[in-house]
Amino acid sequence: MEHSIDSHITQFLTSFGANQTMTSWPWMKGVEVAIADPVEPVCTEDDRPAVKALILKHSEKIDKIKTALEDDPLYNPKKHDDLWILRFWLSHKKSKAAIEAAKHTLEFRKKYHLDELDIRKMPPQEVKDGKLAEYNAAWKRKDGIVCYHPDPKRGVIVFIAVEARDQNVLVEKLSEDYWLPALLYLDEYSFQCLDYVTRTTGRLTKLIRFADCRGLSLGGLNMECTRRDARFMALMEDCYPQMTECIFVCNAPTLIGVIWKTFSPFFPKRVRSKFDIVYPKDNAKDHKKLLRYISEENIPDIHEGKNPASPEKCTSDETSNKRAEVYWWW
Template sequence: HNLNGSSSSKGKSYNVEMSKWPWMKGIEVALADPIPPTGDKDDRPSVKQLIEDHRALIDEVKAEIEQELLYDPAKHDDLWFLRFLISHKKKTNKAVKAAKHTLQFRADLKLDDRDIRSVHVGHDNDKMNEGAKNYLKYCDDDTFRFVVPDTKRGVVSFLKFSGFDQPSMVENVPEEDWLPAFAFVTEWSHQWLDYVTRTTGRLTKTIRIIDLADVSLAKQFSPSATKRDGKALAIMEDCYPQLLQSIFLINAPDWVEGPWRALRPIIPERVIGKFDFISPEKHPKDLAKLTKHVDLSHLPIRYGGTSKMWPDDTPPPRTSLLDEDSYAA
């Protein structure tokens, strides 16, 4: 097996030196050799080393999936299978089930057809699908910001939780719009992360910074909305493996942060690694958790960084390869 591009299975040989994913158009190799770490805190693993370590399991899952009509070896390569295996702790039966679900999910929503990385999330709402447009009607203008500060590091998302009007969402947004809304922003993040992973050779994930300042139980919390969110997030978790590195919750009210800090020592590390309440302006160790993923110069002052821009309105990086067309639902 040649980790630089070609793959073989059951005697067949596929040339995947160029990936067919639309966001990889014009890139000569589907997976680059790993670049040097971008800094002393950059511990992202080499994708090629991970593939080598999981070689037998990848081939086992691939043997099941290559029989599917939606399987395309120029898209569904070793990296694609690797993500499912890591997310499901090397359990091949669960990885196969999730991979099959993902093939159908992407076909149903036509997610393989368009490079949407050029959409400026939070600004280009007219380029989003109808579900996302309806969902965003009940969010303040600065509720969502998805940015790519460094094309060698990936996506950082900022969510201002007080910008949600969940009761109005439940009343006015059809439940069937929830999934397309979540799918659009998750797909946008995935496309950038996949591009960064393939061009740097290092497995790259996103971090989410959720600002809980000024949250109101009456406005921001709705049992029905939480239930809908849960359904959509479960599908995102299944169909976008290895997308999320951590969720950092900042400016939490005392009634939330206090109990969390008391419980942290007894919560499993695997949970802490994904979900953490932090106060970077008060606790240097908390700031270090953020700067592991994003440079201080790209982090707003309100979160302990040096950037004066708030909300962060940095548009997506522009390259000649980006598809400028609007996204069609």
Template sequence: MASFTEEEVKAIKALRGRVKPWAEETQNKYALDYLDDATLWRFALAHKFKLDAAEHMFKTSTTYKQEWDLDKLCGDFAGEGNSDGLSSEERNQVRIGKQVFYAGIVDAKTSKGGPISAEKLGKIDFAGLSHNEEAKKACLKAYAVHTENLWRLVRETGDKTKAISIVDLDGIGMSAARYVNLIRDVTALSIPNYPEVVEKVVIIRAPTVFYIMWKVIKPFLPERTKAKVSILGRNFEEELSELVEGGIQALPTFLGGNADDSSVSPARKVEEVMTSAELDV
């Protein structure tokens, strides 16, 4: 169980007093589930215990989850699109999303016992997603599911445990700078809706072009998020080893480890996926 300072206990109690009546009035199932101390602590901490901002985030986050019906969406993706009652369009969205998506939760833990997210951002088909609305929508749904699953894992601990996110930029080129809006669409799903999930974001194999993109993206990120980012080149093994339980060997091979890569979505080309026989016609 988590231990809290007097300031944290006071903030948690005050925040609960603000959001519980709203949760009960709206019967938002996510809001009703998030009234425990550890979850409210994350919302409060994300805004340095400024309760107006924490309350606003709590309400907008749980409203977003209700509107997207994330319980169902997570179930659909877990079922590989084969869940009962899905329409052809819904099945295709899952199948497309799982193939064009570029991230996953790896079978390893941080040195503090938290989950690890890995992203093959350098392999994503930016051009394909930008020119195919159906594929882009499916990719955003896949990202929503990925982020929700990471959130659920840190909440399951019942304490202050956080994840780390490893972002591999290997393969990213100058053309990616033209698709910064796509990256902003993705971060707009995660940062405003998932407080204090990640302790550190480690960006590896960062080429020169990324620093141009970073200048564009950085102003849109909260200060707390920017402070968590560590940008590395190709000499990243030592830092990752310190962050991962069992060292870098516990990570997938594309990150320099010995584990299977299958936990991370393949980031296939959009055209290849959209013409696949796996889709319903």
């Protein structure tokens, strides 16, 4: 029996390797293998699962979803491969829901031309033109939200200074039309980085967010702003499955529990389940949680790490500060 299982795994991996030689996503240009064999964990806390093992485990469900998508004119097996489908299955655990989400995503990506550009060279905070730039400029500080990718073998880190986002000002200055460009660019940038890392390391890689709540006050919150956030997050939720690992709420005042209880019903269930209020400076267990996703050397000291640079000065890699083509609505 044990020999039979080993033979099955070997046969699967041989077939997998033969059929997954390349993918046509623009951010994978020049990479000859669609999914690499898993690299060794980058640290003792790194417990990301191997992609090929996950695909083997869920192969029956993946094949069922794939069969349902084959007649869709937007379906392209060179893009929408086993990994792409796996994410929908892991998020929904029901074939019907996964199929519906996948079809919605095909339409969504076509509508906004998301399969045409590699935008990894332009983190959201560096975009200088269009609605996204105007949205960023409406924050109190330029470091209000920063995407950071310090380790090419690990995930994206998003730093959010909550008090820098005065929701009253955003609603007063900007119409609802600005929300989709801002949130969509953030998600698409993160997805492209994460998909590249997942495929080249062979490990399912997700992002984490640091929500720094220092200086937060109830006066800076606005129900209309929260409604807009929730609306567009819900619109995109199914389009980016298995992308966010955790949202760490740091430096939270005691009133954060009251705030979260008040506003959490506006957000999708899967978003609510990912929040974790942590105090890494005072709690060793909380600090260790962070090390699953980012090394001590890359955590800015304002988040109890060893990097003296503030988030907006933490350059990600050799791609930092380079321009990338963007669509007008961004």
